[in-house]
Amino acid sequence: MIEIIEAGFMISVPNVKAAPLNELQDEVVFMARSNVGKSSLLNTITKRKNLAKVSSTPGKTRLINYFDVTFLNRDNGERIKAKLVDLPGFGYAKVSKSIKSDWEKNLTQFISKRKQIKLFVHLIDARHPDLEIDRSVAEYLEQIADESQYILPVFTKIDKLNQKEIGALKKRFPDSLMISNLKKRGIDKLISVIYSILNGEV
Numbered sequence: 514m515i516e517i518i519e520a521g522f523m524i525s526v527p528n529v530k531a532a533p534l535n536e537l538q539d540e541v542v543f544m545a546r547s548n549v550g551k552s553s554l555l556n557t558i559t560k561r562k563n564l565a566k567v568s569s570t571p572g573k574t575r576l577i578n579y580f581d582v583t584f585l586n587r588d589n590g591e592r593i594k595a596k597l598v599d600l601p602g603f604g605y606a607k608v609s610k611s612i613k614s615d616w617e618k619n620l621t622q623f624i625s626k627r628k629q630i631k632l633f634v635h636l637i638d639a640r641h642p643d644l645e646i647d648r649s650v651a652e653y654l655e656q657i658a659d660e661s662q663y664i665l666p667v668f669t670k671i672d673k674l675n676q677k678e679i680g681a682l683k684k685r686f687p688d689s690l691m692i693s694n695l696k697k698r699g700i701d702k703l704i705s706v707i708y709s710i711l712n713g714e715v
């Protein structure tokens with residue numbers, strides 16, 4: 514059983530130049546369209562109510578937020594420190610076009626240059642698995658990820674799907690994980706997959 518036993522806010526930065534050095538620590542980046550449940554998931558996995566703000570106004574946050582976390586493997590007492598990185602939601606329609614392109618340029622630049630990133634967690638709303646924006650994000654990640662970087666697609670809000678729909682999604686995307694923040698489903702599994710990747714077990 515793997516748990517995150519410590520979690521704290523580290524820093525918010527506006528761009529890659531301002532990002533902390535973190536030379537020795539792996540980073541786990543969380544990316545999603547606005548409103549998919551990214552902040553909720555960060556709070557769920559860290560068991561903190563308000564670590565990442567759960568906003569009802571999508572697209573408000575444009576900073577890159579870093580959190581320090583410690584994973585504990587309860588089976589053998591092993592600990593791993595890492596950084597969780599909360600990226601601004603992408604593809605939010607109400608942002609003006611010029612802001613949007615600057616913002617996305619900034620983000621793509623950030624992602625492609627950041628060698629500390631060990632894992633990209635791409636959150637996708639389980640009700641909308643085929644959006645163009647998610648497809649282009651997935652393709653982009655495949656392009657830029659090097660051999661030491663992993664990509665993990667995670668479907669969120671599966672409480673909104675019935676068993677049949679969940680089954681169909683699993684069949685189509687056998688390598689993805691499925692979670693619900695609301696019902697706390699799939700959370701332990703997600704944490705243990707992240708841990709295995711950080712620990713070099715995958």
Ligand SMILES: Nc1nc2c(ncn2[C@@H]2O[C@H](COP(=O)(O)OP(=O)(O)O)[C@@H](O)[C@H]2O)c(=O)[nH]1
Pocket residue numbers: 545546547548549550551552553554566567568569571572602669670671672673692693694695696
């Ligand atoms: N039904 C359901 N709603 C969720 C879940 N996770 C988040 N939400 C809701 O979705 C909205 C957006 O969540 P938030 O975490 O702020 O998304 P973010 O914009 O991706 O950070 C909020 O109203 C959350 O309460 C989930 O697993 N199931």
Ligand SMILES: [Mg+2]
Pocket residue numbers: 551552553566567568574
């Ligand atoms: Mg958020």
